[in-house]
Amino acid sequence: MAQxxxxxxPAIVHRLRQKHRNPNADHKHPVNRAHYDDASRGARVADxxxxxxxxxxxxxxxxxxxxVWAAINFWGLFVKRWDPYxxxxxxxxxxxxxxxAGPIVLLAGNRHAxxxxxxxxxxxxxxxxxxxxxxxxxxxxxxxxxxxxxxLKELEAESA
Amino acid sequence: MAxxxxxxxxxGRVAAKHKHPVNQLFHDEATLGEHVADQAAAGIxxxxxxxxxxxxxxxWVTINSVEFFTHKWDLYxxxxxxxxxxxxxxxxxxxLLLSGNRQAQKxxxxxxxxxxxxxxxxxxxxxxxxxxxxxxAATLKVLEHLQKRRDSRSAAPAQx
Numbered sequence: 001m002a003q004x005x006x007x008x009x010p011a012i013v014h015r016l017r018q019k020h021r022n023p024n025a026d027h028k029h030p031v032n033r034a035h036y037d038d039a040s041r042g043a044r045v046a047d048x049x050x051x052x053x054x055x056x057x058x059x060x061x062x063x064x065x066x067x068v069w070a071a072i073n074f075w076g077l078f079v080k081r082w083d084p085y086x087x088x089x090x091x092x093x094x095x096x097x098x099x100x101a102g103p104i105v106l107l108a109g110n111r112h113a114x115x116x117x118x119x120x121x122x123x124x125x126x127x128x129x130x131x132x133x134x135x136x137x138x139x140x141x142x143x144x145x146x147x148x149x150x151x152l153k154e155l156e157a158e159s160a
Numbered sequence: 161m162a163x164x165x166x167x168x169x170x171x172g173r174v175a176a177k178h179k180h181p182v183n184q185l186f187h188d189e190a191t192l193g194e195h196v197a198d199q200a201a202a203g204i205x206x207x208x209x210x211x212x213x214x215x216x217x218x219x220w221v222t223i224n225s226v227e228f229f230t231h232k233w234d235l236y237x238x239x240x241x242x243x244x245x246x247x248x249x250x251x252x253x254x255x256l257l258l259s260g261n262r263q264a265q266k267x268x269x270x271x272x273x274x275x276x277x278x279x280x281x282x283x284x285x286x287x288x289x290x291x292x293x294x295x296x297a298a299t300l301k302v303l304e305h306l307q308k309r310r311d312s313r314s315a316a317p318a319q320x
Contacts (some may be wrong), residue, residue, distance in 0.1 A: 008181045012276045019272055020185050021265070029275035032268055041235050056193050086240040086310065092249040094243075106211025112267070119271065123203025126278065133285050140292045145297040154306040 023047070031122050035115045043111060050108035053101065062097075066090070182270045194262065201259035204252060213248075219242070 006012070027033045039047065052058060062142035068091050073081045083089035165256070178184050203209060220241055223229045234240040 006280045007273070007277055008184075009180070012273065013181045013185070015276065016181060016185055016272055017189075019188075019313045020269060023265075023268065027268075027272060027275075029271035030272045032275075036268070037215060047267075050257045053254050054259075054261045055260075056197070059251065059254050059258070062254070066161065086234065087243055088239065088301060091243045091246050094246040098246065098249040098253055101257070102252070105256050105260070108257060108264075110198070112260065113265060115264075115267065119228075130285075133282075133289070137285070137289050137292060140289060140296060141199055144292060144299055147296065147303055150300065151303050151306060154303065154310065157312065158306075 013038065023051075031119045034113075034118060046104075046107045049104055050111075053104060054108075066094075108155055178272075182266065182273050186269060197262055199257045200255050200260075201262075204255060205259075220244075254315050 015028075019027070023036055027037055036047075042114060069083070070087060072079065073083045073087060073090075074085055177188055220234070221238065224232045224234045224238065224241075225236060
C-alpha cells in the first residue's frame, strides 16, 4: 500500500473512529455542529425516535411479540384467546404501528434533507473562501513575476 | 495509490479494503448488525423482492379464489393476506429507518472527514501564501540591490 496521505492520516482516522457511532460527539464540521450539537428539542426527539424504531432491538422485539401473539391465539396457550385466527386485532395493531412509522420515516427524511441543504450552503461559503485564498496567491505570484521581470531588465541594461 | 485496491465488484459487493477512511470505517469496520442492516435494505429495495412478492400475492389470491384448488386457507376478502401485508409494512418501516440511520451516520462521518481535511488544506494554503510573500520580499531586495548598484555606477563616472 502507498503511504496514506492527509485524507487517511492515522490521527484523522483515530478521531473519526471515536465519533463513528456517537452522534453526540463534539463535531468539527460546522454543519454537523448545527445539525446535532445545536439541534432543537423537537429535532432531537425526532432523531431519538428514528434511532429507536430503526434499530435491531425494535425489530427483534416486534418479531417476538408478533410470534407470541399469534401462537397464543392460534393454539390457545396459557390464556383465553382474545384474537382468534385470522388475527384481526393483530392486523389493527400492526396497521397502527405502520401508520406512525410512515410519518416518522418522513420526519427523519426531512431532517436529512434539511441537513443536505445546509451542507450545500456551507460548501458554497467554503468555495468562496477558497477562491479568495487562491486569488490572494495569484496576486502575490503576479507581484513576484513583475519584480523578477524588472530584475531581468536591470541585468539586461547592465550588460548592454 | 496501489492499483490492487479495487473496492467493488460489478454487483457492488465489497471485494477489498476501501481507500477513503470514511468507507473504511463505515463498510470495512461495520459490525454484524450494521452489515445485516445494509444487506436487508439492499434486499428489500430490489426488483427481486418486488417481483417475488408480486408472484406470491398472485399465487395466494389464485389458490384461495379459483374453484379448481381444493385446499383453501384464506377465503375472500383475504383477511390473512391483509395481515401479511400489514406485517410486511410493519417491518419495512423500521428497516427503512435503520437504513436511513446508517446513511445519516455515514453523512455525519463524511462531513467530519471533510472538516479535518479542510483544516489541513487551509493551513497548507496559508503556508504557500506566506512562502510566496517571503519570495516576493527576497526578490524585491535583489531588485533594490541591483538598482543601488546601478545608481552608484552611474554616479561614479560623473564624479571622476
